[in-house]
Structures are given as C-alpha cells and as structure tokens.
Amino acid sequence: MGRYVAKRLLSLIPVLFGVSLIIFFLVRMIPGTALEMYMGTQVEATPEQMEELTRLFGEDKPVFILYTEWLGDIVQGDFGCSLRTGRPVLPDIMARLPLSMELTFFSLFLALVIGVPLGIASSLHQNTFGDFLSRVTGLLGLSLPQFWLAALMVMAFSGFRGWIPMGNYVSLFEDPVRNLKMLFLPSLSIGIGFAAVVMRYTRNSMLEVLQQDYIRTAKAKGLKQRSVIYTHALKNAILPVITVTGFNVGYLLGGAIVVEEVFALPGMGRLSLYAIYQRDYPIIQAIVMIIATIFVVVNLITDIIYALADPRIRLDDTAR
C-alpha cells in the first residue's frame, strides 16, 4: 500500500507540469490583459506611464520567458504576487482554502446522508409511490442549478438573522456552532444535486445486488431482512457509490465556487472569480494548480477507500 501511494503521489509531478503548461498559456489566450482590466475604460495615461505599467504587470517580456520564470519560482514554493493587490498569492489562497474545503465536504456529507438512505429505501420499495416520489424528487434535485437554488434560499431565509452569512463569516475553530449554521444552507444548495446522484446510484446498485444468488441464499438460510440488506447487499452495492463520490468531489468544489459568491462567503471561489475577471494571472494559475493537486489526492483517497471496502481489490502488487 505504501509503495502504491508513493507511486501515485509521484505521478502528481507530470500531471502538475501538464496543468501548469495548459493554464499558463490558456489564461493568456483569453482576450484582455491584466493591465487592460486595471486601466478599465475611464483612465487616461501618458505613454511613459503605460511603459511603467507594462513593466509592473510583467507584460514587457515574451510569454515563454515568463513561463520559465514562473515555473522556476513555483518549484521553490513561490507562487508570486497578485497583479492587482500586490499581495503574495499563496497566503491569500491558503486563507480561503479551508472554507471552500469545508463547504465541499459538508455538502458531500449532506449528499451522502440524504442520498444513501433514500436510495436504499427506494430500492427496497421499488415501484411504490414512495419510490416514485423519491425518484422524481431526485430528478428535480439533479436538474436544479446550484446557483439558482442558492439564490432562492437567500431570498427565503433572509428574514432569519444569522442563517445567511452577511460577510461576518467565522471559521470552524472560532465558533463551530455559528460556522456550521452559516454553512448549512450553502452546503445544502451544493449537496442536494449530488444527493440525487447518490440516491440514484445507490438505488440502481442495490436493485442489481438484491437480485443476485447470494442474497437469495442469505434470505433462504433465514437471515433477518436487516442483516441481508446492511451486511450483505449494501456492502457490495456501495462500491459504485464510492467511485462516483470520488469523481464528484472536484465538481462539488466547483459548485462551492459559485455558491460562495451567492452567499458572500470569503472562500476560494470569490478569489478565483475575481482573479478571472481581473485577469490576475498569478492567482488563477496558483488556484488551478492547487485544485489539480486536490483532485489527484482525492482520487487517490477514493481508490484507497475502495480497496478497504472491497477486499478483492489489491492496490499494491507486492501485497499479493
């Protein structure tokens, strides 16, 4: 297992190199430069001023040179400074990352605790009214855009003081109750769509497993219904749910980015949106690199959990 993890972590290097190449040149292909955004449409400047600004914004060098300089810096852990605020990029991102991660995992948690039990119940009562209802609700949850749901919640709950964070965000460590209360609605608006996905996967997977021979055997030898479902069926049925969950953490993080904007949460989402609007290249690049890393690590964790849940899967060749 240790060797496997090490191997997977080593594979991060080519992945991140590829990502760095793509993001660096891609952001520069978007029309509009950081300097143009800075100047906007209202500011006049002399040619001398423009020359100075071009130098300050690092637009006086060929893009390939800029790339090698940037790559050299990040290898040393220096992600550079924001073009707009002049602040170092990394501390600004790290200050916001915990909120986005918390939001992602809270919404993942909500999705699982809603989706899995509903999926099980739905599969056990197949084609009943309850099954039908949860499937339709699931479809609805799947179809509602997160930002729309978030906006709706803001309107519906704005009368309840403290339920919608109004810029006065507190971290989990400062005040856990207040923090969780503030993150509940945002997490719900992100998680509800994924809960529908989880519900559908659990239901289909359970239906498939419940028709297998060993389940019939288990029932035949007189095991209780509970034991058949939770010990025998769910154990196998949950595997595809784990896979789909691992894949989706990245998307939930993306959802967090949009929903943070609606609920005015100071997470990475707002930072990246702002950076994209302003063409603040160092911030965009650093965020993409960090998200790519998270993606790879989460996938690795998924694989490990998968192996733990299913003894038939061996991650490490040497363990055989």
Add this chain to the structure above:
Amino acid sequence: MRKSCKLFIAISILMLLGPGLFAGGASEVETVSADAEKILTIGVDQEAIGLDPHIVTAFSSHRRIDLLYNRLVRLDENLSVVPDLAESWDIPDNLTYIFHLRKGVKFHNGREMVAEDVKYSLERVLDDKTASPGRSYIALVSSIDVMDSYTVKLTLSAPLASLLNALTSNNLSIVPREAVEANTNLQKVAVGTGPFMLEEWIPDNSMTLVKNPDYFEADSPKVDKLIFRVIPESASLLSGVKSGDLDMATINDGATIRQANGISQVRVQSKPGINVRTFGFNTTRAPFDNPLVREALALAVDRDEIIALAEFGMGSPTGPIPVSAKKWALPLTELPFSAPDYNRAKALLTEAGYPDGFTFNIVCSSTYEGGLDVAQVIQNELKNIGVTAELEVVEWGVYIDRWVKRDFDSMVEIRGGSGEPDRFLYRTLHSSGGVNNFMFKDAETDRLLDLGRSQTVPEERKATYDELQKVLAEAAPVIFLYSPNENHVIGPRVTGFKQVGNGSLYYIAETSVK
C-alpha cells in the same frame, strides 16, 4: 462492516438532528451591545483593490479613500466645490491658484499636515513612475510652490478652468511622504487625514475603520466604528439590510431596488448620479462615418423607454452633460435630434443612401457596466427605422479589450461623468481626448472645448458649453442616453446620510446610528 454500519446510522441520526441543532443556536449567537460603541455596518458589492489614493482605479477602492483621506477641495451634495484641506483659495489669473490650508490638521500618524505635503502628493501623482490615473487631471500644472507652511501655489502651463473640480478627485488626495517611503506605496496601509482610520482589513470579508478623534471637522464622524462588508450579490445585500446584519448598502441593480421599495423595514435613497449611459459609434467605420446615419439613429432612440425597461425607471434622460450637473446641462427639449422621430430618421437614412436600412453590431457585456439590457432595448427600437442591430455579447474582459482596441461598430457603455463639463467632455470628445474611442474628430467641437477650458467668466463658459451641447447632439458621435440613479438602501437605525451623486461616501462622516 458492522462497525461501519453503526457509524453510518450514527451519522444519519446526526444529520436528522443537524438542522434542529443549528436552529437552537440561533438565539444565542447574535449579541448586540446596546450602548457603548456606535457601529455602522455598510454592505458593498466589491472589495477594495488597494488603498493608495494616487494609484487606485477601482470604484470600490475610491469608496474607502473617501473616508480615509482628504483633498484640497471636495464636492458637496450639490456637486459644488467646497473647502476641504484648503480653507480658501485665490485665483489671481487663469494660470495661478493659491491655496490657504487649514491649520492643525493631523495625519493618522499624529504629524501635522502642511504645504510641503501638498507639494509632495501632487508631485508624486505627476511622476510617471507612480503611474497615477490622476496625472491627466493636473497634467497642465507646471509647478507647485510652497509659499509658507500653510500656503501653496499651483502654476499652470495653459488655462484649465476645471482645475478646482479636478482637485476634488480622490486620486489627488494629500498623503504624508514618510508613510509612502516606509511602505513603498500606500496600497495596504492608510495614513490620511480623513474622518476614519483603518483598523483592520480582512480581504474579501470586511474592513473596519475607526473614528479619527483628531478630525478637523467638529462633531464628525458621528459613529465610532464603520465596518465595510463585501457581499457581491445585490439580492444578498438587500437581505442583509432587511435582516439588520447591515445598516445600509450601495446597490446598483434596478430590479433589487424595486424589490427594496416594497419592504417596510428599509428605505431607498436615490438621486440621479453623475455617470452617463452612452450608445457610441466608431466614427471611422461605415456607415457611422456619415453624420446623417448617426443622426437617424439618434432619432430612433427613445430614452424614456430605455430607462423604463433596462433600469426599472431608475434613471434620468440626459444630453452630453449629465443632468445632475444642473448648472450646465441643457434640457433635452433644447437639443436637436434628442426626441424620437421615426419618419425623419427614415428620411435621413434615405438621404444617406440606406433607404432599406443596414446591419451593424453593438458590443455589450452582461455586467451592469456592459449594458446588455440597454442594447436589447436599442436593438428593438431600431427596428422601427428598418435598421438591424446584432448584439455581440462578450465577457467583461473581452469587452474592455475591444474597447481598448476600438474594435466595434457601436458600443453601449457607462461613462464616468463629471459636474464640470470640461472634465467630462474634453477627454471624451476632443480629437486628442484620452478616452475618445469613438475616434471623433470635429474642428468645431475641438474649438469649443479648448475655448471652454480657458474661460474664467462663468457666463462666458456657460455660453460656450451651451453651444457645444447643441453641436454634439447634432454630430451625434455618441448618443448620451441617461444618468442612472445612485441608490442606497438604508435600514431603520441610520439617520443623516447624504448622497453626493458621484458615488462618494463622504457623508458617512455625518451619518449617525440610533
């Protein structure tokens, strides 16, 4: 697996209890200290991008600088120039301005502000290395001389009748040299003379300002602490004022303001702002190189309809000078080509050689500034004269790029206006103007703009700008549509807030909370 099953059930139970658990906490979380400190919380939609008054271009940064720094002179709520750090001034001739400074004004670091600071600040702005957007405002200042500690003389290389108005710009705030030298620039610190001092800044979350106990205006500011909270969504801003989390908020979005009008706990304070929504042409591209075509389009545009549909009625129709600059703006009824007349528009098109109309593009963006809503209404209105407008809706960054490269047939914009016609129109429409991206070149317009900036007798200037407004309405390189209202949504605790009209929050210093 049995163990994980139990865990799963435990989690499920926790989840069921979850919302109730959180709800239970609601009452004990918010503890409001009734007496002691008076705190005003204001919601804004954008975070400040740096605080150096000489460097910033972002509107959001200016709104903090309003309260942290002072200028030589400032604008009051009627957009008139009134004393700020300069108590009074003499203008012996149209090239010389002598300012007499207030005595005993202190920077936030405790040192007294003197004439040397004025000289240092303005010279820093004029230095190309500072790359200050304020440089163009005082580019005609050739020397700044300290006459004594409280008197400073500005000498111009050419007459600039709008100089006093220019000096009200936040980009020309007075800063102490030692603070600049200690921090390279003032982007992250604030050492001004303003009514508030920077206490804490958590980017993208909040900025806390505290009362400056030494502020030179007696009884000001009236609150002890001012908290800016950044909330990008206008609906969330309104929710904040409604729930009492915010005392007031600056909101642009017309739909949200209309919603706010129906809520009893809040009131909406509005007045026509100084910005101008424009529909401008690339006058070097056919068919817009033909004035007849531009006139025809001007006659097809219905300002009232645009305001009603795109701004929910929250704006005032305007000509070349923003309607809020009452001293200068001529009513639209006195300007040619400023009321809809489809028959005449069609006749003009026929005369120009387009009897069956033509097709062109309008570059716009879905941000408020990018004016997509306005472009849609215009598109519809132009059908009345057989002209087909194709909307090119681009992302905000692309929009700016197209603007910089002058790559458009026409563009819907919002222009930062001014209560002083020279400051707005010279740069916008003089053939040498820095933001004349209509590439408009007209000898008569240039002559009037040059004349207006050299005149010092108010009646003579007024006559010049009256004529200019008519010339511009007729040449129509750009159609000035309306000035959007400046809107603040205000909660029940707040009294005494006044709007300037240029977005400034200066009067927060005179605002109190119950």
